[in-house]
Amino acid sequence: MLNIHIRRNSDGKRVVYCDDSEWDATREYMWAEGNYACDCNRSIFFSNATGNDDDCTDCGSDGFSVRICDEAGNEVYVDDNWPSIDGDLAHLQIERDKQ
Secondary structure (H helix, E strand, C coil), X not given: CEEXXXXXXXXXXXXXEEECCXXXXXXXXXXXXXXXXXXXXXXXXXXXXXXXXXXXXXXCCCCEEEEEEECXXXXXXXXXXXXXXXXXXXXXXXXXHHC
């Protein structure tokens, strides 16, 4: 079981897509360089996680970022453009200030 944390970079919205697969070299390739690295596919995973199956974006490589954890919560993959912990804390501060 993998928990795919997907961030839509345009607005910072994050969702978690659950995948029944195990992490291996094939999965790493798919998310880092293969079909799952493309925005068109990541937008489908993002939409499925929100329950909206209609959204699909054009191909690209900067519209979505992923952080993937195994079932135990260990990070097995993270995109270079996933926000750092400082970016995560700033994001949470902004959300708290909106309330």
